[in-house]
Amino acid sequence: MSVTVRVPAKVNVQLAVGAARPDGFHDLANVFLAVGLYDEVTVTPADGLRVTCAGPDAAQVPLDRTNLAARAAVALAERYGQDPAVHIHIAKDIPVAGGMAGGSADGAGALVACDALWGTGASRAELLDICAELGSDVPFSLVGGAALGVGRGEKLTALEVGGTFHWVFAMAARGLSTPAVFREFDRLAEGVDIPEPIASQPLLDALAKGDPDALAAAVSNDLQPAALSLFPELADTLTAGRAAGALAALVSGSGPTTAFLARDPGAAAQVAQALAASGTCRTVRTAAGPAAGATVIARPSHEVHENPS
Numbered sequence: 615m616s617v618t619v620r621v622p623a624k625v626n627v628q629l630a631v632g633a634a635r636p637d638g639f640h641d642l643a644n645v646f647l648a649v650g651l652y653d654e655v656t657v658t659p660a661d662g663l664r665v666t667c668a669g670p671d672a673a674q675v676p677l678d679r680t681n682l683a684a685r686a687a688v689a690l691a692e693r694y695g696q697d698p699a700v701h702i703h704i705a706k707d708i709p710v711a712g713g714m715a716g717g718s719a720d721g722a723g724a725l726v727a728c729d730a731l732w733g734t735g736a737s738r739a740e741l742l743d744i745c746a747e748l749g750s751d752v753p754f755s756l757v758g759g760a761a762l763g764v765g766r767g768e769k770l771t772a773l774e775v776g777g778t779f780h781w782v783f784a785m786a787a788r789g790l791s792t793p794a795v796f797r798e799f800d801r802l803a804e805g806v807d808i809p810e811p812i813a814s815q816p817l818l819d820a821l822a823k824g825d826p827d828a829l830a831a832a833v834s835n836d837l838q839p840a841a842l843s844l845f846p847e848l849a850d851t852l853t854a855g856r857a858a859g860a861l862a863a864l865v866s867g868s869g870p871t872t873a874f875l876a877r878d879p880g881a882a883a884q885v886a887q888a889l890a891a892s893g894t895c896r897t898v899r900t901a902a903g904p905a906a907g908a909t910v911i912a913r914p915s916h917e918v919h920e921n922p923s
């Protein structure tokens with residue numbers, strides 16, 4: 615009697631960052647695109663709350679109550695007077711500390727899975743509230759597709775996407791801490807007048823048209839200088855991807871994963887091959903977006919509706 619939810623990674627096609635707020639967060643204009651690289655979160659009733667994780671980066675994932683999936687289960691249980699006695703298993707394919715919202719995906723996945731298991735009847739708005747409490751990227755992991763996030767990135771408006779975009783992701787040899795990258799952004803911004811973050815209209819138009827050349831011309835990431843300052847070798851990866859014919863090359867979110875836009879699946883395969891041979895990254899993956907948000911892919915058999923034969 616378990617529920618499994620599949621949740622996508624994200625790439626930020628625009629990340630405009632404002633000045634630090636009094637609460638330490640930064641106002642953003644954050645244009646998220648979900649891509650087809652997934653974690654799967656399975657919850658099963660158990661004697662107590664327990665987290666396990668499998669996958670190439672599993673050793674770096676905390677298995678205690680600091681795990682975002684565990685925090686999501688506890689948050690939902692508290693609201694609905696449930697005992698969060700579940701075994702949460704994470705089949706992890708999204709790189710850890712890679713700037714692709716891997717932990718956020720697991721938080722959203724556990725929330726949707728526990729909600730289905732317990733039948734809380736929570737509304738979408740209530741689930742999104744809990745997501746926003748868990749982290750700035752978590753609401754987007756729930757909704758997927760493409761969206762503009764404002765505030766600290768948690769206030770979402772869905773965006774129209776008129777086609778499929780093909781991406782190559784280069785995973786780095788080590789992770790980068792998101793708070794450390796924002797701190798470096800603040801350090802680099804000292805004495806500089808930071809404008810209000812606003813979404814780029816040419817970028818929104820490129821998404822709506824499904825036009826990869828226009829999107830490539832419009833992508834931007836205000837955290838990129840900070841990520842490069844903390845991890846200078848990423849510049850070599852970006853150069854290798856551009857040399858291999860990527861339409862655009864940028865750091866994904868707070869990094870250190872780098873993202874490369876290609877015109878079609880063939881071009882993506884070519885860029886991936888060149889990056890893998892370049893020796894400037896740990897592994898390379900291709901994925902297309904937009905991808906659906908947190909989706910139940912398996913649920914208890916008594917809830918499966920079969921067609922009468």
Ligand SMILES: C[C@](O)(CO)[C@H](O)COP(=O)(O)OP(=O)(O)OC[C@H]1O[C@@H](n2ccc(N)nc2=O)[C@H](O)[C@@H]1O
Nearest residue numbers: 638639640642749750751752766767792793796867868
């Ligand atoms: C870099 C991005 O991944 C882009 O989508 C997000 O902005 C980060 O989202 P996240 O990992 O869910 O971040 P949170 O868990 O909410 O915050 C982690 C830390 O990142 C910094 N942070 C995050 C979001 C934001 N708008 N301003 C910030 O300054 C803060 O130092 C915060 O303590």
Ligand SMILES: Nc1ncnc2c1ncn2[C@@H]1O[C@H](COP(=O)(O)OP(=O)(O)OP(=O)(O)O)[C@@H](O)[C@H]1O
Nearest residue numbers: 681682710711712713714715716717718720751792
């Ligand atoms: N389920 C989880 N999976 C991975 N990391 C987790 C999880 N729960 C908590 N963490 C912690 O969060 C840190 C950041 O991991 P995560 O993979 O979410 O980074 P990220 O993809 O860079 O995040 P974002 O793109 O949202 O900034 C990890 O180093 C780990 O200590």
